[in-house]
Amino acid sequence: MATIDIPLIDIHTHIGHLPGVIGDYYSAEDLRYVAENEGARYALASSASTTSIGEAYGLAEAIDMVERHGERLGGMFWLNPRDPEWPKHAALAKEHGLHGIKIHPVLDNYAVNRSALDAVFACAMQYQWPILTHTGLDGTPTSAACYKELIAAYPDVVLILAHLRVEGIPLAKRYDQVYLDTTYVDPMMVEIGVDAVGPDKLLFGSDACEGFDVGHASGRARPPRSYAGLIKGIRERGVTEEALERIVYLNAKRVFGLDK
Numbered sequence: 001m002a003t004i005d006i007p008l009i010d011i012h013t014h015i016g017h018l019p020g021v022i023g024d025y026y027s028a029e030d031l032r033y034v035a036e037n038e039g040a041r042y043a044l045a046s047s048a049s050t051t052s053i054g055e056a057y058g059l060a061e062a063i064d065m066v067e068r069h070g071e072r073l074g075g076m077f078w079l080n081p082r083d084p085e086w087p088k089h090a091a092l093a094k095e096h097g098l099h100g101i102k103i104h105p106v107l108d109n110y111a112v113n114r115s116a117l118d119a120v121f122a123c124a125m126q127y128q129w130p131i132l133t134h135t136g137l138d139g140t141p142t143s144a145a146c147y148k149e150l151i152a153a154y155p156d157v158v159l160i161l162a163h164l165r166v167e168g169i170p171l172a173k174r175y176d177q178v179y180l181d182t183t184y185v186d187p188m189m190v191e192i193g194v195d196a197v198g199p200d201k202l203l204f205g206s207d208a209c210e211g212f213d214v215g216h217a218s219g220r221a222r223p224p225r226s227y228a229g230l231i232k233g234i235r236e237r238g239v240t241e242e243a244l245e246r247i248v249y250l251n252a253k254r255v256f257g258l259d260k
Contacts, residue, residue, distance in 0.1 A: 001226070008227060043074070044256070063098075
């Protein structure tokens with residue numbers, strides 16, 4: 001198994017029961033196996049069980065992960081604003097040292113607007129948490145552009161627009177608190193992102209453990225991936241080593257206040 005030759009913090013990973021296929025499950029031990037064997041310094045993970053089972057269940061998985069593996073794995077609170085108990089769960093997540101909020105409007109089935117997410121952004125502001133969100137395809141009710149009003153209303157809330165969609169680029173250029181992540185992004189799009197917004201506005205994400213070697217067969221076949229392969233692809237697009245270090249390591253330390 002190839003290991004990487006550069007410090008790396010992966011800000012977008014998952015454990016838990018993934019939606020779509022019964023038995024598609026990754027444990028905290030699976031994610032730690034990836035980090036240790038492929039050379040990642042740290043990974044931030046939320047539990048996909050929130051969307052496949054329930055928010056309380058997913059939060060319990062994230063808290064347990066941090067309690068047992070906190071030196072290598074940090075928690076993110078996957079928040080579903082449809083759950084009436086989410087404010088109580090958010091307080092518990094803060095108490096246990098989770099690093100921020102993850103939302104997924106596509107899987108949790110709500111349109112992105114202030115009515116749906118004002119309270120979530122207010123919570124992030126109160127707890128000084130970044131928000132990492134899955135953005136849907138450009139032009140849809142969950143796309144990056146739909147966050148514009150929320151971004152303007154909450155200038156102190158860091159918002160990370162996952163998957164480096166085209167609609168996210170103008171927002172990251174115009175607003176200091178808006179970032180883009182590289183999760184499941186073609187290396188060419190990473191190059192475009194560097195040219196468009198600069199390396200300081202990009203954060204490395206992978207969605208590990210999907211497609212990674214976790215030491216055993218997975219519940220669903222995925223195209224094989226690795227940190228070494230992802231880094232190699234970005235380098236082949238001509239991204240400089242200085243820019244790469246910012247994208248895969250330094251920006252995450254700064255945005256999440258990590259000492260790793």
